[in-house]
Amino acid sequence: MNKQIIRFKEMLIERLLLCCSLLSVFTTAAIIYVLLSESIGFFKHVSIIDFLTDTQWTPMFTNKHFGILPLLCGTLVTTFIAIAVAVPLGLVSAVYLSEYATAKTRQIIKPLLEILAAVPTVVYGYFALLFVTPLLKQFIPGLSGFNALSAGLVMGIMIIPLVSSLSEDAMHAVPMGLREGAYALGSRKIQVAFKIVFPAALSGITAAVILAVSRAIGETMIVAIAAGQQPRFTMNPLVPIETITAYIVQISLGDTPHGTLEYSTIFVCGMTLFVLTFALNVVSFKLKRRFQEIYE
């Protein structure tokens, strides 16, 4: 009898914990449901071809255009700048931490770097708008008060730890035997690092870079504060632009009535954002897993 109670309790607990895990599945399902159901309503009024090819985004004007390209352009410019900062710095730092730094240095520096990722994004936004932009203006006279450049640069700084820590993990997992083999053939440390360890860890490193791109695309507050609110079909990083995420913030702050076509644009933008980041995340996850299968 007592045994039965215990067995029942055990089963109950397992079921309960399973429910906790299923919550993640429900969350994903709910995200997709909310985005899809609102987007379908939107595409009843706007053709999907216009949405993908129109080069103007003016849902609030009397002459309405719903072309995602300007917002996509803004997102790509800021993402590109951020990646141009984060990937070289992050990778060099990962090689240094994994191959050159002593265990003690690594133990001190790694947690310090993580702090960069912990600073709230609204703080980075303030920094980009009121420190980096005025600083850059001294070198680039034509720079606008709001621009993609400083937002992208600061975003890049924020993403460095993501690139460096994940790439370092990948390099760290490369078996010692590969390094020792290269040393036995008379290689120097730099050759081992870049000709043996780096290529061996490449799929793990690629996973890190892809995840960084996804993070940059989805970053919201820095661009909402420092990059401006003018959807423009341009690749010029010196003028105000608007990213997909910044647009969502702009509409949320305004008093657009719920249920209108204008309001449903934030769900369509959310859908676009979700599709982009989801695709990148899945590729990154698969790459990382394949890397783990090879070495662990």
Next chain:
Amino acid sequence: MSSRKLDKKVDSAFKFVGLAATLFGLVVLAALVVDVVSDGYHRRGWDFFTSFPSRKPEQAGIFSAWVGTIWIMITTAIFAIPLGIGSGIYMEEYAKRNRWTDFIEINIANLAGVPSVIYGILGLGVFIRLMHLDRSVLAGGLILALLILPVIILSTREALRSVPSSIREASYALGATKWQTIRHQVLPAGFGNILTGVILAMSRAIGETAPLITIGALTYIPFLPTNPVAFNKEIPYIHVSLQGFFDPFTVLPIQIFNWVSRPQKGFLADAAAGIIVLLTITLAMNAAAIYLRYKNQKRW
């Protein structure tokens, strides 16, 4: 110069290049802190903490913002911590390796990478429109709970994975059931690392702005959520109310964002002062997490 010599030079040069690249981010962080402190330090003083937002920058404060932050954090913790740890335990201790588990795992990994603003849109669709929670503390807390859930799950799993299986086996050998083993052996052994993950997740939630803006969390809130406990002179002297969870709120990062987007110089100083407070909280939480992780580096 022979190529061997060149290699040697490149090798020793890289040591500096690598260190410089590693420290670059920290230099920028230092510049950020100096910039914010020099912009905002003169707003120091208790009245900044005890004043509501105002139209006059010199009188504006963060009273409703920091109280709101505490409300939101408590709500987030109530939901995210048990659900996250429970899910982590299931995935690590119970789940068998099969397609289903794989599916849940990919789901969690993907949720960890979903942009935070999407969680705001999710909240808008589910908590605001479907459940009519309005722009309440409960809605905000639930959104942030969903947002940090993957972080807690992943760090719980990692913490449990580092507990050696010999501990579990010893417990089974003494006749303990699975749950008894987890409850009395595995969880206590992994507690420090789980706590580290929870603190890091909460520090992330404190700084989140975008998902709360998306549900339309108002920026001008010159009042506090209803006190959960009120005292009065009549029996039973004490009045407990959950009304606060359904009241509108503002939080520190939203208040800061609101001030940053105003043109007047005075509000920028307020924003900087708010950032000093927010940054102090996040950095303190991260320092605590780093210390805990360092202390718990157990070698089994």
